[in-house]
Amino acid sequence: NFPLLTYIWNTFYIAIVVTVSKAATSVLAAFAFVYYNFKYKETVFNGMLLTFFIPITVLIMPNYLMMSKLGLLDTPYGVMLPGLVDGMGIFLMRQTMRGIPKPLLEAAILDGAKPHQVLFKVIMPLIKPSVLAISILFFINSWNEYFWPLLILQDKANLTLPLALQMFISAEGGSEWGIAMAVATLTSLPPLVLYGFCQKFIINTFMQSGVKG
Known part of the structure; x- marks a missing residue:
């Protein structure tokens, strides 16, 4: 009566789409902020940084109304759409790219490389560990998301693992704490393993973002 594989797939699908x-968007926006000069560039970037200070509770109601008007309630897309861009990811990628020597990029441009070639053939190999690190953080945050999916998803077939786990503990688990802990372990295992393997990259990314300011 507890379709665990369905809930794992729902959570994995949402987490992968949001992470990618x-x-x-973090890499592309950071590339534009670092290597292009356009009007109000610093104003736009500082405005993006201000979004860090907006409490999530302030955004819940307008996001919910928007998903309702778009007809995305009780769908995975309603959960994913408000979280497809992340200001912190743009900031971290910008700080990482600023550490790449400009002469390296100028040499690529002199050789006739187009902007997309500079990004994918010169910059991406250098920042690959940082991209992997923020991707792991994005995946873990999306995998563990509880409150926003709770508002959007209603049908039991669409639930994510955190919601299904809570439903299992309150409605079916009861005093069966052994079964409840087994389900909780399965829920926490994927992000825990990912973080364990990529811990070094994550720490290095945050260290670079602090010293390249």
């Missing part, structure tokens, strides 16, 4: 989107 956040990582891609």
